[in-house]
Amino acid sequence: MSEIKQVNLPYQTSLLSFFSAVRDLPYPALLDSNHEHFPDTNFDILVANPLARIHPKHSGQPITWYSKPRYELSDTHNPMTLLNELMSLICQEPWAQSAPKDLPFIGGLLGYYGYESGHFVEQLPDTVNHDIDLETLNLGLYSWAVVTAHQTKTTQLIISPWCDQTETADLINRFTSACDDVLVKHELHHAHSFALNTPFTSNMTEADYAQKFASVQAYIQAGDCYQVNLAQRFSSTYQGDTFTAYLALRNVCPTPFSAYLQLSPEQSLLSHSPERFLLCDQGRVESKPIKGTVARGRTPEEDKANADWLLASEKDRAENLMIVDLLRNDLGRTCLTGSIKVPKIFALESYANVHHLVSTVEGRIDRADQAIRVFHQSFPGGSITGAPKIRSMEIIDELEPHERSAYCGSIAYFSANGQMDSSITIRTLVADHGKLHCWAGGGLVADSKCQEEYQETFTKVGKLTHTLEQDFLK
Secondary structure (H helix, E strand, O other): OOOOEEEEEOOOOOOHHHHHHOOOOOOOEEEEOOOOOOOOOOEEEEEOOOOEEEOOOOOOOOEEEOOOOOOOOOOOOOHHHHHHHHHHHHHOOHHHHOOOOOOOOOOEEEEEEOHHHHHHOOOOOOOOEOOOOOOOEEEEEEOEEEEEEOOOOEEEEEEOOOOOHHHHHHHHHHHHHOOHHHHHHHHHHHHOOEEEOOOOEEOOOHHHHHHHHHHHHHHHHOOOOOEEEEEEEEEEEEEEOHHHHHHHHHHHOOOOEEEEEEEEOOEEEEEEEOOEEEEEEOOEEEEOOEEEEEEOOOOHHHHHHHHHHHHHOHHHHHHHHHHHHHHHHHHHOOOOOOOOEEEEEEEEEEOOOEEEEEEEEEEEOOOOOHHHHHHHHHOOOHHHOEEOHHHHHHHHHHHOOEOOOOOOOEEEEEEOOOOEEEEOOOOEEEEEOOEEEEEEEEEEOOOOOHHHHHHHHHHHHHHHHHHHHHHHEO
16 A cells, blocks of 8 residues: 555544453544534544554653654654654655645644653753652654544545554554444443542642742842742543543543543543644644633623623733743744734633633744654743743742643654644643642732632642542542
């Protein structure tokens, strides 16, 4: 087979049952748009069984090959450089160049970048406690994908020339046998139990947060920075299958950039992110930074009042504008000169627990392998660091006691046909050998109020932690 193959499958409103059908394969990953709640979303993507993994941890060449193709790559210890080189080779494949440009993923790289991947881009201090056993980043090179396009109500198995006939036949059998309702109910109610052993506790007391808030304000007054995103971490212990927890959270707080990544039997990511980082669609690059948050109201009248207050908030608009300017600068490093635009600014988006202010920044690229370079040069997203970015990241390292790990990083895919999409991994839980962590933060500026910012962190993460404590605490 010298070109991609597209196998039509029954249309799936979600890929939950198909994910259940491949969970026995290595490194399954589900990108889940919750289209039934967000009609403007389009694609869900499912992959498993990668040909290789790029997963730096401490030292040594950060790539493991499992099967062909084994591209000859430079002997570099910087995974960003290696990934750029690998993506250039993939995009030069004749089958990739002739593939339809409107398919989001035809084979390529998919996985997560932890926040600390920023150390591969810039020289940054590293003084925090690293107590989570996940690689800094972990991407698989995948030879096939199931893709649902909700706008056309189609589900297809996309098979690249890397995928042999035996694997193709096995995949077709798995997916044609999958039954959505039966499998999902089986997963939820019978197959795998999940239990939270302890309530979530923070790595900061309220007094700790206030002290760190004061330090940020001192830096702002001294002119070191304009905004710093300060986060606290909430941790618990668990036993059982975290996919059950993912499904429960998906029901109560659906978001358009949800994802579940199974990294090992003891490690997984449960992401319920509302925020896109970067999209590349046929050369158009888009980012949608979130900055500005208020809780949903308890009545329709209170809810509208809260939304109107956020739309009129000069502080939140100023925070958002700072990040828009930062992203314009980041995208300008790699996008075509003169292509950067801001078609939407301070738009309201509403979710189960909060309203957000969201802006849109756009640019253009002219080569398929440039998408990953735009991503790397813009990483991590400015909405979860501050401005200026490097100084804010230095202050975050100084004030936050633990690594952020997957939090405030990104879950991303880079397709062989040049398509790319990625989230900011906020509202995201990291499961690591019986420990479960989630984080919440907010951008602090000169006129921020300590108590309001402290409470906002609980507003952002409360739907996740309270649901797990209510439904699964022993």
